[in-house]
Amino acid sequence: MPSIASMHTAASPEHEGRKETPATGRPHPHYSDVAEQIGPRFPGAIYQNVDGRFEVLSVVTDPADAAALLRRDSARWAVIVRDTLRPDGQPFAVGSVWTTSDYLIRPARTAYASAA
Secondary structure, eight states, X not given: OOOHHHHHHSOOTTTTTOOBOTTTOSBOGGGOOHHHHHTTOOTTOEEXXXXXXXXXXXXXXXHHHXXXXXXXXXXXXXXXXXXXXXXXXXXXXXXXXXXXXXXEEEOOOSSOOOOO
């Protein structure tokens, strides 16, 4: 049985980007589709939630790369973002699923503009 201290310091599964069923510990079937978990977070998109406003820089769908970025063996994907509300915002990886508390401010780019 885990100690009370470890229960209070460990991040909840929701903050780690997973929703688990209490009986099995497996990902909730509603969140089984990777595209559904990522939502509209594609490069160039800006979204906001209670944690900040984020520009999506990259989406990593290779499970090995995502696991390394998030330091979590169970990761299937990761989104690399930058907090646009912080002037010194550095890119970092997130693995949280898209929820109703997230909302899209600017959709992703659909095509690259010519540099010339």
